[in-house]
Structure formats: C-alpha cells, structure tokens
Amino acid sequence: MAKNRHQKLGLSDEAVLEMYETMLLARKIDERMWLLNRAGKIPFVISCQGQEAAQVGAAFALDRDKDYIAPYYRDMGMVLAFGMTAKDLMLSGFAKAEDPNSGGRQMPGHFGQKKNRIMTQSSPVTTQVAHAVGAALAGRMKGDNITCLTTFGEGSSNQGDFHESANFAGVHKLPVIFMCENNKYAISVPVSKQLACEKVSDRAIGYGMFGKTVDGNDPLAVFEAVNEAVERGRKGEGPSLIETVSYRLTPHSSDDDDRAYRSREEVEEAKKKDGVLTFAAYLKEVGLLDDEKEKELNKKIADIINEATDYAESAPYAEPESALKYVYEE
Numbered sequence: 001m002a003k004n005r006h007q008k009l010g011l012s013d014e015a016v017l018e019m020y021e022t023m024l025l026a027r028k029i030d031e032r033m034w035l036l037n038r039a040g041k042i043p044f045v046i047s048c049q050g051q052e053a054a055q056v057g058a059a060f061a062l063d064r065d066k067d068y069i070a071p072y073y074r075d076m077g078m079v080l081a082f083g084m085t086a087k088d089l090m091l092s093g094f095a096k097a098e099d100p101n102s103g104g105r106q107m108p109g110h111f112g113q114k115k116n117r118i119m120t121q122s123s124p125v126t127t128q129v130a131h132a133v134g135a136a137l138a139g140r141m142k143g144d145n146i147t148c149l150t151t152f153g154e155g156s157s158n159q160g161d162f163h164e165s166a167n168f169a170g171v172h173k174l175p176v177i178f179m180c181e182n183n184k185y186a187i188s189v190p191v192s193k194q195l196a197c198e199k200v201s202d203r204a205i206g207y208g209m210f211g212k213t214v215d216g217n218d219p220l221a222v223f224e225a226v227n228e229a230v231e232r233g234r235k236g237e238g239p240s241l242i243e244t245v246s247y248r249l250t251p252h253s254s255d256d257d258d259r260a261y262r263s264r265e266e267v268e269e270a271k272k273k274d275g276v277l278t279f280a281a282y283l284k285e286v287g288l289l290d291d292e293k294e295k296e297l298n299k300k301i302a303d304i305i306n307e308a309t310d311y312a313e314s315a316p317y318a319e320p321e322s323a324l325k326y327v328y329e330e
Contacts, residue, residue, distance in 0.1 A: 004286055005220050009227070011060070013288055019060055019081075019219055020279055020289070021297060023052040026077035027276050028301050029086055030250075032309060033093050033108070037254045041313065042093040046109040050249035051181050052077040053275025055151070057222030058179055058244075061230055062149060068139075070119040070132035070150040073109035074181065078151065083116035086304050090312035097318040103326070104318045126152055126161040129178065133165045136174040136233075147233045149177040149226070154243075155186025157200050166241070170207035175233030177226060178209075178241045181216065183248035188261040204241040216244030217275040220282075249274065 006016045026048050036042045048055065051074055059081030062069070071078050076089065088100050095104040101112050101120075112120030119135060121128040132150030139146035156162060157180050169176045180200045184191050197203065204211025210232060214221045222244050229240035247270035251258040258267075283289035 005282075006286075009220060009224055011220075011223065015060065016220075016283065017288055019056050019223075020283055021301070022056045022059075022081050023077055023219070023276050023279065024297065025086065025301050025304070026052045026055070026080055028298075028305055029080075029089055029308075030076060032305050034250075034254065036093065036309070042108070043095070044107050044109075045093075045254040046073050046107075047248070047250040047253070048074045048076040050247050050270070050274060051183055051216065051244075053219040053279060054179075054181055054216035054222045054244035054246055056081050057219030058149060058151075058177075058226045058242075060219075061223045061226035062147060063230075066117075066144070067146050067230075068117045068119060068132070068135045068148040070128040070135065070148065071111050071121065072125070072128060072151045072153065072156070072181070073111075073121070074153075074183075075111065075151055076109075079111045079113070079116075079118055082113075082118055084111070084113060084118070086308035087311055088113070090305075090308040091315060094312045094315070095317070096312055096315040097322075098315055103322075105326075126156040126159040128152070129156075129162050129165045132178075133169045133174060133176050136169065136176045136239075137172065140174065145175075145234060147175045147177060147230050149179060151179045151181055153186060154180055154182040154184075154191055154200050155189065155194055156180075157203070158186075158194060166203070166207040166209070166239070169239040170209050173236060173238035175230075175236075176239040177229045177233065178239060179226065180241065180243045182243055182245045183216075184245075185248055185252070185258075185262070187252045187256065188258070190261075199243055201241050201243040207239075207241075209239045209241055210237075211241040211243070213243040213245060216246030217273050217278055219275060219279055246275065247273070 033045045037045045055077035059078045091099040093108045132148045136148040199213045201211035201213045214225045
C-alpha cells in the first residue's frame, strides 16, 4: 500500500484508525465465539475471519446515518461499523431474550436491527439481495436519495435471487450496490467449480450495470470502489456489482471440517495476506500505529469483549410463553 493512500481517498487519519479498530473488534469477537462454541456455551459460529477488510471498507463508503445495508451471515465487521455492539452480537451468540437481531430465536449471523438500518435476513441464502433492491425502490418512491448495499458470497451469485434482483435493479436504474464477497469457497466447493466466467463482476454487463473486482484484503481499495458506486447510484446512474476477493480463513462454520476439501498449506499461505495484518502494517508505515498503540487497542477490545461475554452469558433467555410472539398479529 502506497504512503498516505487514505488521504488521497478523502479519509482522515481518525477514520482509518476507526476502520482498523472495527476490523480488529470483529476478528476478536469471532475468535471468542469459536472458543465459546468449543466450550459448549454457544451453539454455532459462522465466521467473518478473512473478510473484515472488505466489510469495513464498504461500510465506511456509505452514509451510515441514512443508507441501508442488507448483509449476509458473515458480515460482522459491516454490522459493527453500522452501529451494532459486541454486546448485541454476544446476546445473539448466546440466544438470549435481549438479542436485537431476533430475540434469541435465530442462529448467530442472522443480522437485523431497525434503528441502524440493518435489514433482517433469513436462513435461505441470497434472499437479502431482493430485499435490498426493494429498499432502494422504496427510497426512490419516497424521494429519500438513499443507497442500499447488499452482500453475498460468490456461491450465492449463482442463485436465481441474485440474477432476478440484478436484472430488476438494472432495468430500473436503482441505487443498489451488489457486493460479492468472494472468499473462494461455497462451503466445500472451490470457485473453479462454481463459475464459468473468470470473475463474478463479469456478470455486471448482462444487467446493464457497472462491474469491478478489487482486492478484498485491502479496505482502502474496497472503500474506493464502493464510494464510486455510491456516487453513481446517487446520480441516478444505476446499480453496481463490486466483487471483493479474499479468503475464508476458517471452516465454513463450526459444524464443518475444512480439512476434507483444502490443504493446511493453502490456508496458511492465505493467512499471509490477511487484511487485519496488512492494514495494521500500512497504518504503521504511515505513522498512525505503533506497538504501544496496538497494545492499548488490543487491551481496550479485550475489555469490551470480556464485558459483553459476561453480560450475555448471565442475561435471561426468552420466556417459553413468548414463543409465538412476532409470529401472529397481536
């Protein structure tokens, strides 16, 4: 990363430090959740590790006071950037009544928080893409000039929901950003067996939209691409398909053993490009981070996560009588 690239993109020193802190917080919450899962305290983890740079870079390119996101299940970095807290995510992990995503009714990773314009998602993959298009259309009908960003994996880009949504958004020139977080694997299926084209972004032309592939380990490259897409959307130039290429550093979920389909050497090699490490190196290179500051930041984040874990673990579960709440009109 060239020196002071962030300033050329209009990002302040404070903004890039906040980006790094958000990426690191997502990573550390995720690591804690794996430990809690292995200790039998939380039932499930579906990880963001390896994709935080893309998620946070994209979030910072949006107007986080008015734009909407329709994230997919790995987007912990993005929802943290949009206002969720470590406590919110831990309450979800422990399936407690206070969980803002679903009141403890859904597995972790099913994000949704009305006050922060994080659109609720369901378990079938890719359904959130159509919801994002609907939100963008509603925004236009109301004259709100909002942008809606939706994310999905490269496996999801093969689902009908993506193609129908992209076509509708392209025809109506809606301010939607379709961001494919290509992490190389659809559960166990490598990207070479998922796509006939070279890049997911090659599909953009079929829907009359702009397409671009960027390094998903570089939050500044993602910020730049999404920022351009936001500007196009706000000017009425229609949707964009941004593909961020990174690598899923963990198994698909806590129920998966990835040793069955990829070598340890491949995973170790990918770790060298981990965005959390490379962005920290960039911040040190431009004089915004040193070992002392890094130590302080890690201590601050550890305290936040310890407090969130303790709070969520001791919080009450939903009352059994509430099982039908939010199902039928009351």
